[in-house]
Amino acid sequence: MRKKQFLLLIATLFLASVLYAQKDDTFDKHEVKVSVGDPFLAQVLWTYNPWGDKRNNADLYVNVSLSYFYRPVKWFWVGGNFINYFGSNISYTWREYDVDGNYKDFSKSKMKYCAVIAPEVRFSYLNRDAVILYSALSGGICFENGFTTRRYKYPEINYFFQLTLIGVNAYVGKTKNFFLGGEFGFGLKGFGNIHAGYRF
Numbered sequence: 001m002r003k004k005q006f007l008l009l010i011a012t013l014f015l016a017s018v019l020y021a022q023k024d025d026t027f028d029k030h031e032v033k034v035s036v037g038d039p040f041l042a043q044v045l046w047t048y049n050p051w052g053d054k055r056n057n058a059d060l061y062v063n064v065s066l067s068y069f070y071r072p073v074k075w076f077w078v079g080g081n082f083i084n085y086f087g088s089n090i091s092y093t094w095r096e097y098d099v100d101g102n103y104k105d106f107s108k109s110k111m112k113y114c115a116v117i118a119p120e121v122r123f124s125y126l127n128r129d130a131v132i133l134y135s136a137l138s139g140g141i142c143f144e145n146g147f148t149t150r151r152y153k154y155p156e157i158n159y160f161f162q163l164t165l166i167g168v169n170a171y172v173g174k175t176k177n178f179f180l181g182g183e184f185g186f187g188l189k190g191f192g193n194i195h196a197g198y199r200f
Contacts (some may be wrong), residue, residue, distance in 0.1 A: 003109060022115070022192065023128055027071065029040055029071045029072070030069070030200050031067075031069040031070075031071065031079070031200075032153070032200045033066075033179075033195045034066055035066075035081065035189075036063070037062070037063050037065070037183075037193025038061075038190045038191070038193070039062070039085055041186070041188055043061075046134050055152070062086055063083055063084065063190065064084050064086070065082065065084070065189070067080065067081045067082075070079060073125060076122070078120075079126055080118060081120055082115070082116070082117060083142075083189065084115055085115075085116070093105065093106065094107075113144070114143065114145070115143045116141070116142040116188070117142075118139060119138060120133060120136055122134050127187045129176060131169065132168070133162075134167045134168075135164055136162075136185075137162070139160070139162070140160045142156075142160045144158060161187050162187030163184035163187055164183045166182055166185075167181065167182070171199075178198055179194050179196070179197055179198070181194070183195070
């Protein structure tokens with residue numbers, strides 16, 4: 001009798017685990033989103049580097065990113081971002097002398113721009129049909145086209161990081177595949193950004 005009860009208990013636990021796994025597998029595993037943010041920290045680092053080299057004072061003013069995430073389990077995402085920073089035109093002037101002491105003045109104008117490729121991991125701590133709260137960490141490489149006052153060359157390659165302290169996705173529509181949201185954090189992507197996306 002005890003043997004039958006033991007086998008029944010094992011079968012029940014196995015069936016419950018299978019049903020739970022099937023239930024947990026119903027969530028959407030893919031996500032694409034577009035974000036717009038204010039890269040305040042990126043502006044500061046662009047204008048002044050750690051060695052005191054003051055750069056041109058035309059600041060970056062907006063970043064736009066395209067992201068893709070894969071969700072292997074319900075509380076964890078892994079993916080990447082392609083981020084573009086756009087800014088105003090920057091102008092550079094300099095004077096070059098020849099061996100006879102004659103000189104010629106030059107000027108160059110260029111749109112300030114930075115492109116970032118950054119992998120990201122995300123951890124959610126609230127999962128509901130209508131809303132998700134999460135935190136995230138991303139890091140990567142950015143390619144800048146700007147000049148500095150000491151080094152007249154481009155592009156420059158620098159490092160990128162972003163810590164998202166809190167992010168939210170609010171799902172809308174009949175199937176709740178579309179979402180709107182925002183993030184608050186610290187890093188080169190900015191202190192705050194808003195986004196829209198689609199999960200499938």
